[in-house]
Amino acid sequence: MKDEGDAKYYLVELIRKAQIEHKLGEEPMLIIDGIPVYYHYRKDFVSIKIIKDQIKEVRITESSKCVSLYGSACKYGLITLKTYSGKYID
Incomplete structure (x- = not known):
């Protein structure tokens, strides 16, 4: 993330x-x-280029519920983020 300090x-x-x-x-x-x-x-993971102030909503879907809702692609769980701009650019 591009934030500094605690954020x-x-x-x-x-x-x-x-x-x-x-x-x-x-x-x-x-x-x-x-x-x-x-x-x-x-260590080699490319960071997500988003700052805390851009995040409008965070929703976590637990692993146990995720597969029944969305299939095996999210067998480790799902985090859904919505930003204020609505346009995440990697």
Whole structure:
């Protein structure tokens, strides 16, 4: 994320907390303004170019519910983000 200070890791911390609570698996799917993205906690992962102030809504769908709703593509859970602009650009 492009934020600085405490907000820099907002989304990462949100994902990790949900993983610790067993709501998300290792590689949850993210859908940002309708664009599917996968989150992988690796050193070589390209960061998501979004700042905390751009996020309008965050919704987490737990792994156990995700497959029945959306199929095996999100077997590790789903995070849906909506931005104020509605136009996520990678």
